[in-house]
Amino acid sequence: MAFQKQLIRKVGRAVHEFDMIRAGDSIAVGVSGGKDSLALLGALQALQKRAPIPFDLQAFTIEQGKFVRPIEPLGEYMEQIGIHWTYYRDQASFDLIEEQPGHGCDACSRYRRRAVYDVAKQLGVNVIALGHTADDLCESLLRNALYTGKLGALPAVAQSRSGEFRLIRPLIYVSEEITSGYVQEQGVEITPCVCSFKTGTVRESLRTFLQATKQNNPHVMENLLAAMGRIDPSRLLDRRFIELESAIEDSDSLPNCASDLLQIQILETI
Numbered sequence: 043m044a045f046q047k048q049l050i051r052k053v054g055r056a057v058h059e060f061d062m063i064r065a066g067d068s069i070a071v072g073v074s075g076g077k078d079s080l081a082l083l084g085a086l087q088a089l090q091k092r093a094p095i096p097f098d099l100q101a102f103t104i105e106q107g108k109f110v111r112p113i114e115p116l117g118e119y120m121e122q123i124g125i126h127w128t129y130y131r132d133q134a135s136f137d138l139i140e141e142q143p144g145h146g147c148d149a150c151s152r153y154r155r156r157a158v159y160d161v162a163k164q165l166g167v168n169v170i171a172l173g174h175t176a177d178d179l180c181e182s183l184l185r186n187a188l189y190t191g192k193l194g195a196l197p198a199v200a201q202s203r204s205g206e207f208r209l210i211r212p213l214i215y216v217s218e219e220i221t222s223g224y225v226q227e228q229g230v231e232i233t234p235c236v237c238s239f240k241t242g243t244v245r246e247s248l249r250t251f252l253q254a255t256k257q258n259n260p261h262v263m264e265n266l267l268a269a270m271g272r273i274d275p276s277r278l279l280d281r282r283f284i285e286l287e288s289a290i291e292d293s294d295s296l297p298n299c300a301s302d303l304l305q306i307q308i309l310e311t312i
């Protein structure tokens with residue numbers, strides 16, 4: 043039960059720090075069939091039992107034609123754990139596959155978002171819980187910085203554009219090592235999506251980079267997460283957040299010749 047303990051503790055921390063769940067909330071967990079969303083559902087169910095405030099919990103799955111095998115048997119698991127589950131086959135996504143077989147993630151996730159809001163509306167919930175993990179946040183931070191020129195990852199809590207739903211990401215502090223360990227520990231069967239086997243993607247290259255960096259420093263992910271919660275705007279270049287008159291130069295911000303040289307040597311040996 044080591045992974046379950048870590049999972050619940052980290053989800054509890056995120057829920058508390060970002061005020062994700064409020065009394066009387068009706069929450070729908072978007073379950074993709076993978077390890078992360080199933081771990082999220084398990085953690086929220088455990089928190090529901092011990093939380094001092096009442097909230098409702100249910101789950102839904104959007105079928106976009108990308109699961110490696112039929113997802114319907116997930117219904118039996120949901121019944122076993124006492125969760126009301128809605129399976130929604132998104133016809134628009136099936137049409138997209140037929141009409142544009144080479145479509146990318148942008149179109150796919152746009153269709154999924156629309157379907158998620160449609161389902162949430164039908165279920166009458168006010169909160170949608172999403173299974174993005176600490177790994178997703180770190181990859182998103184690097185992807186945005188390297189490919190879009192923006193410094194940002196994913197919001198822990200956000201309102202949908204219409205203001206109808208609160209979107210929460212309770213797994214922001216949970217690594218995929220923990221979600222994998224949790225589903226194995228619990229004997230939960232997962233149903234992957236075909237895209238999880240894709241190679242040559244930006245996501246895969248960032249994952250490989252992070253894994254390789256972890257070989258030398260096992261704490262890189264924790265450090266990236268900590269950095270997202272400890273921004274120093276005076277050392278960045280966004281003029282909206284810099285008070286030019288009060289910025290203070292200290293010894294940390296002066297170039298250190300020794301470490302610069304060391305970095306150059308490292309780069310030369312790569």
Ligand code: SF4
Nearest residue numbers: 108146147150151237
């Ligand atoms: S990885 Fe696959 S399922 Fe996910 S958004 Fe991209 S196309 Fe869609």
